[in-house]
Amino acid sequence: MNTELNHPLPSTSFRLFAFAICLVTWFLIGVGGVVTSHGVGMAVPDWPNTYGYNMFYFPFSQWIGGIFWEHSHRLVASLVGLMTLILTIWSQGVGGRKLLRYVLFPLALLVSCLILVRVEQNAMQHISITGGVAMVSLVCSFFWPRMPAASPLVRRLCWLALLLVIVQGLLGGLRVTLYKDEIGIFHATLAQLFLVLMVVLAFSSSRAWSNWKQVSNEALAPARLFSWLMCFCCVLTVAQLALGAFMRHEHAGLAVTGFPLAYDSHLWPPISAEFVDQLNVQRIDHREFDPITVLHVKVHMFHRLMALILFLSGVSMVIWSYKRFGSRHPLSKLCIVWFGLLCLQVLLGAATVWSNKAADIATVHVLIGALTLAHGSFMVLAARRSVYLAVQAAERDTLDRVSHEGLNQVGISSASL
Amino acid sequence: MIKKVTMFASLALVLGLHSALGGDITGKVTLKGAPPAEVNLPFDALCKRTVKPGVTPTTRFYAADASGGLADVFVYLKKAPATPTPSEAAVLDQVSCEYSPYVVGAQVGQTILVKNSDPVLHNVHPTPKVSGNKEHNKAQLPKGPALSFSWDNPELFLRFKCDVHPWMFAYVGLVEHSYFAVTKEDGTFTIKNIPAGDYEIEAVHRKTHPNGKGIVSKVTVGADGGQADFVVDISK
Numbered sequence: 001m002n003t004e005l006n007h008p009l010p011s012t013s014f015r016l017f018a019f020a021i022c023l024v025t026w027f028l029i030g031v032g033g034v035v036t037s038h039g040v041g042m043a044v045p046d047w048p049n050t051y052g053y054n055m056f057y058f059p060f061s062q063w064i065g066g067i068f069w070e071h072s073h074r075l076v077a078s079l080v081g082l083m084t085l086i087l088t089i090w091s092q093g094v095g096g097r098k099l100l101r102y103v104l105f106p107l108a109l110l111v112s113c114l115i116l117v118r119v120e121q122n123a124m125q126h127i128s129i130t131g132g133v134a135m136v137s138l139v140c141s142f143f144w145p146r147m148p149a150a151s152p153l154v155r156r157l158c159w160l161a162l163l164l165v166i167v168q169g170l171l172g173g174l175r176v177t178l179y180k181d182e183i184g185i186f187h188a189t190l191a192q193l194f195l196v197l198m199v200v201l202a203f204s205s206s207r208a209w210s211n212w213k214q215v216s217n218e219a220l221a222p223a224r225l226f227s228w229l230m231c232f233c234c235v236l237t238v239a240q241l242a243l244g245a246f247m248r249h250e251h252a253g254l255a256v257t258g259f260p261l262a263y264d265s266h267l268w269p270p271i272s273a274e275f276v277d278q279l280n281v282q283r284i285d286h287r288e289f290d291p292i293t294v295l296h297v298k299v300h301m302f303h304r305l306m307a308l309i310l311f312l313s314g315v316s317m318v319i320w321s322y323k324r325f326g327s328r329h330p331l332s333k334l335c336i337v338w339f340g341l342l343c344l345q346v347l348l349g350a351a352t353v354w355s356n357k358a359a360d361i362a363t364v365h366v367l368i369g370a371l372t373l374a375h376g377s378f379m380v381l382a383a384r385r386s387v388y389l390a391v392q393a394a395e396r397d398t399l400d401r402v403s404h405e406g407l408n409q410v411g412i413s414s415a416s417l
Numbered sequence: 418m419i420k421k422v423t424m425f426a427s428l429a430l431v432l433g434l435h436s437a438l439g440g441d442i443t444g445k446v447t448l449k450g451a452p453p454a455e456v457n458l459p460f461d462a463l464c465k466r467t468v469k470p471g472v473t474p475t476t477r478f479y480a481a482d483a484s485g486g487l488a489d490v491f492v493y494l495k496k497a498p499a500t501p502t503p504s505e506a507a508v509l510d511q512v513s514c515e516y517s518p519y520v521v522g523a524q525v526g527q528t529i530l531v532k533n534s535d536p537v538l539h540n541v542h543p544t545p546k547v548s549g550n551k552e553h554n555k556a557q558l559p560k561g562p563a564l565s566f567s568w569d570n571p572e573l574f575l576r577f578k579c580d581v582h583p584w585m586f587a588y589v590g591l592v593e594h595s596y597f598a599v600t601k602e603d604g605t606f607t608i609k610n611i612p613a614g615d616y617e618i619e620a621v622h623r624k625t626h627p628n629g630k631g632i633v634s635k636v637t638v639g640a641d642g643g644q645a646d647f648v649v650d651i652s653k
Contacts, residue, residue, distance in 0.1 A: 043580035045554040065581040280627040291627035
């Protein structure tokens with residue numbers, strides 16, 4: 001028997017909190033996008049400190065130029081990390097008390113002691129933060145509500161999210177301290193996957209998770225196929241976002257101008273070293289990008305090609321879902337929204353080219369890309385859930401019928417029971 | 418008689434030494450063709466205060482004068498005798514939220530001193546591309562003490578940037594000897610004290626030679642030095 005179906009629904013505040021993390025994560029991706037769009041990812045040379053200060057003590061008067069964006073990115077990232085930690089403890093129910101008292105409190109205390117012994121610069125600033133975490137953990141452990149734990153699925157997802165947010169934070173730090181653009185590309189792509197995970201977590205802890213509309217028996221196979229097709233589209237979207245992250249983190253600016261034709265004259269540009277050299281001679285931008293290379297042009301064109309494939313996939317999915325499920329089915333409606341996001345994303349991609357990669361437009365392009373992936377992943381999950389609930393219902397019906405027939409055979413009517 | 422011989426020998430020695438020492442290579446780099454227009458730098462409020470009234474800072478990709486003389490071209494001998502590392506530092510300063518000069522030359526191992534004359538915080542972020550040259554990123558307080566850097570491998574146009582003000586760039590041409598120069602505002606240059614001989618000389622402009630392959634020319638340095646002129650053609 002399914003344990004998820006029988007498990008009590010997490011409280012409303014838990015569900016809202018999970019949803020809030022999705023929103024803050026999306027916002028964080030936007031701030032990260034602004035950092036990369038402006039090319040200010042290295043405006044704060046140290047990590048985890050900010051110009052020698054504990055990041056929470058960095059004076060606001062010093063938030064100038066690129067520091068403003070990079071420091072804001074770090075603070076919002078810290079907020080997402082803190083919220084994920086709280087959600088993970090929350091998901092444990094009354095078990096959260098043990099986590100606070102026997103894990104977080106000693107850990108924060110240990111870090112405070114290490115700072116006291118090892119750190120010389122601004123040690124008291126750091127200790128006030130870690131010591132504060134230790135104290136709050138201890139006090140909260142006494143007053144933590146005695147509520148039931150979330151379902152095993154939600155708890156597992158929470159732990160995974162916590163692990164991912166820690167890895168993501170470390171990657172961000174390593175990008176700064178190791179001067180590696182490659183880490184930046186991975187950091188940007190992992191951020192999108194974290195958002196997907198948070199969407200899955202929010203959905204699986206929501207009321208809709210239990211009440212989701214199951215598909216009819218006739219629509220079972222199409223719904224299953226729909227989920228696989230959408231899953232494939234999501235994989236394509238991740239690949240597309242990774243290509244975008246590569247282009248942005250190469251700091252080479254806009255490799256191919258002109259849209260829909262490349263350089264306003266080519267369906268597919270003549271990709272040669274001489275051609276690219278000519279482009280570099282003519283490019284004037286105050287960000288003094290690195291010279292573009294043949295690889296940059298190829299990746300850019302492949303990004304456009306992938307956008308076209310995704311757009312055509314969107315058209316096909318909408319037509320197919322309308323034919324199979326009808327216009328009123330939730331999967332069809334979700335598909336329309338996804339297609340709308342794809343169209344918006346294509347427009348923003350074009351606007352990014354027309355504006356010579358203006359920072360604000362490029363950032364919105366990143367944000368809508370993240371939303372497209374998150375929504376697509378939600379659709380996969382929704383379709384799988386519809387199928388799962390339908391199969392569960394069918395199994396229950398079969399069991400009921402079998403037991404009913406069994407009772408009839410031994411001469412007991414169900415009415416007498 | 419002895420006096421005459423001594424005088425003759427002295428003259429021959431001086432001439433011989435002069436010939437062995439060689440002289441200077443002078444020349445001019447000229448830009449042919451109309452360069453794309455430079456764009457204004459998006460200074461923030463703090464940086465605007467550091468600029469003289471009426472001045473609009475722009476990018477400095479093609480700094481050419483009316484005669485076509487192209488500034489900020491790095492000119493150096495491709496193969497030259499080794500020279501001792503200079504004790505004096507090559508200097509980059511940050512003035513009015515821009516690096517000055519835009520292009521500077523230095524010998525490998527030579528100290529590159531970065532000053533901050535601005536009343537604004539900057540981060541000094543050299544981003545070498547050649548393997549073995551280490552990247553750094555250091556904060557520099559307003560009018561704070563100078564930072565020094567040094568690299569051991571040649572690299573044309575090693576980029577310095579400030580990420581706090583993402584329009585601030587400077588480039589250092591690093592070579593293994595001291596026979597280099599950066600063209601002045603009128604496009605002229607002088608490479609001093611070159612031993613007599615035949616050389617290959619290269620002029621590289623960061624924008625027009627993005628792959629680092631500039632214009633190579635042959636030059637003979639004699640007692641009167643040598644002459645090498647270059648034309649950077651972007652008219653095609």
